Amino acid sequence: MSQVASALDRGKGPEDYGASRAHYKYLAPSIALLVVLTILPMLFTLYLSTSSLSYTSPRPPRYIGLRNYERLLDDARFLQSIPVSLLFIAAPVSIQLALGFIVAVVMNERLPYMRWLRFVFVAPMVIPPIAMGLMWRVLYTPHLGGLNYFLSLVGIDGPGWLTEPNWALVAIIIVAVWGWTPFVGLFFLAVMQSIPEELFEAGLIDGATWVQSVRHITLPLLRPTFAFIGIFRVIESLGIFPIIYIVTNGGPASATETVNFYGFVSGFNNLRVGYASAIIVVFFLMLFVIVVPTMRFLLRNVQVGD
């Protein structure tokens, strides 16, 4: 790994370390799969986005150039879905990283009943998103008891989780944080447990407190892990789709619709295939624009092999 990394670092190509035509033959099946399963569908989506294909229209589909994209600029529901998408990337990911780190630090300590606490903490990871969504929908629904009942026990008048637009956004973020923080925490924990004990012992000898050890030893050593998980969660964060589908179904009044959710509604509910394809192309571009700078930012100063 480090050999390859250093070769890449020096800007060398495959031929520099003995690549031959045979290499490409070995790669051919993977490339073919990539083309068939990823590249061609993407190109086809791009093509569809320039067509008027709609199964509810009396007209046969035709090429309409960028008309679908122009329509998107006037579509209030689409425009509203962009900030919602960004919120559902930024808020859950940053909270998951912060909470995941804190939980991992706690779980890394030798405390009583830690085995049981670890078990409880990772439990959400094994719940499928659909079941997770159903569970939280019940909790958010006032007449089924749920969250507002427990809040009322401590004197808090709970909000309309599913009927007030801003609270519905919060409701989705809570589910995302609850569901995926354990993954982030476990990842941090695994890396923490590989940090040599001697570093902490040296810190202790130098008089470092527990907080200082975390700040000056653990955190810097976890930086590449933060980068990796951060990127991974950003890419995965819009996989929140099933949660939205079950908990709010995009509502109330489309307040929790992300761009891909709106694409789904346009394509599958409304059967406007051309328009939905345009939405999905924009969604892809959005992800690209978000992920590339994020990778650069998080991976700055992180060396391959760290």
Next chain:
Amino acid sequence: MKLKILVIILCLVLVTGVGAQEGDRPYEGTTLNLFYFPITYIVGLEELLPEFEEATGMTVEFELLEEQASVQKAQLELASGAGNFDVVGIQSGNMPLYAQGGWVTPIEDFYDGEYVDAAMLNVDDFVGSTMDALAFGGTQYCLPMFAATTILYYQIDKFEAAGIEGPPATYDELLAIAPSLHSDEVPMIALRGNPPAAAGNIWIFNSFFHGEGASYFADFPDDLTPTVNSPEAIRALTNFVAVKNNYGPEGVAAYVYDDVVTSMQQGTVVMVIDGAPLAGRILHPDQSKVAGNLGFAVMPGGAAGPKPGFAAHGLCVVANSDKQEAAYKFVEWALSFDTMKKISLSSPHVAVSRNSLWEDADFIAKYDYNYGAGSFIKAYQDSLNAAPADHFPPFAAWPILSEIMGQAVQEAEIGVKTPEQALNDANDLMTQFLEDEGYLP
């Protein structure tokens, strides 16, 4: 020689025997695929399937998804020709889409086939309105299994305690009696709130809409200019919002039909307006807290009188199935009087689509709930008679219009727009959509 004769006789017997079996079971070995969602009738059919498979030698595979997912998958796969279904269920609101798309074979094309069992088919016995709902352009495409309308369910003792003699006949009456029926502990009414993708708010709101005399189009089908922001429509939405926001339970703007049914079943609201076929669930012997205390009535109306909801569910033979006859034979059996009666008696399926079953003594004995405030079956039939056939306009683009309207209703309900703003915006969106799709110049 004797052995030869014996062998020949044996062969003849075997051949004749097999021949006779093939004559009885010409579709032996055929596998059919049915796709829909698990409404009571479909669940009942699945339970009776061994009878059909035994009699015909066919195998029928049921693929059932949750309602919204089922509708989406069926539409997309039928449109693209990618599906592998022989029989599909349909909601009447989607009939124009399925017919215009050529996705299903007209069921009437089978009527003259020599394989038809006329007594089992008995097409004249189906409830006329449900047959009309599953026809398009004068052609019968599918056959009905489910005749749904909406009725008003209410707790009799709560009305008596408030000194109210009977259920409201108009929305004005409903609003007038509301303060005396409503309390924080037991709110007056629960109505669906989620937009229409999963049989949502439009199923109920359209009754308010048509009840005030509002219409979706200027002159359907000749002039498709949307008119959903008419004064009648604004009045309908204003009433709908007032009833729900002032006299509904917390969170009612997001209620799906399950929430409404549970609220009535558990007696946590005084009344609901929802599907009459849900009575079986509301009065479920093991779960209901209102059995013995439930009244049934035609829902209230506005300036144009009561306009209960109307929808039929049916079964259709898929056009690109290569087992057309076998699929038809399945539909014929599935919707026969005997099958329908068995299902209605063994499950809470009251929404039967055969006239003879509505008059059947066993059926009446099971379903004529009457707790002193009138007969359930009478309320059901009066509502069916009052329900407009165009409760969901018979229009291929209805799914998106319904989506736009559903969003507008919820926007008004949660207060992000006034009823007038919401309907003006919905009208603009519909106009733009109909222009884009080629329905308007």
